């Protein structure tokens with residue numbers, strides 16, 4: 001099972017390692033409170049839990065990335081119809 005950590009692109013705030021949906025909520029609420037008007041962005045770090053070795057799973061992570069982008073698009077569309085037009089870039093860091 002993958003764990004996710006979201007690092008704020010504005011101030012360096014980072015969430016705990018958690019699930020993707022929980023982390024996205026934390027990131028979203030952090031931006032809402034600390035950086036109103038700025039679309040959620042920054043860095044998403046992913047790590048595998050429950051597997052000590054092994055470096056595979058690239059296809060799985062790719063799928064997760066797509067899911068996250070969909071999620072991000074949905075959340076930005078919801079709250080940002082009049083704010084900044086372009087969502088901030090999201091940088092993926094895949095930890096091993």
Ligand SMILES: [Zn+2]
Nearest residue numbers: 008010011013
């Ligand atoms: Zn921040």
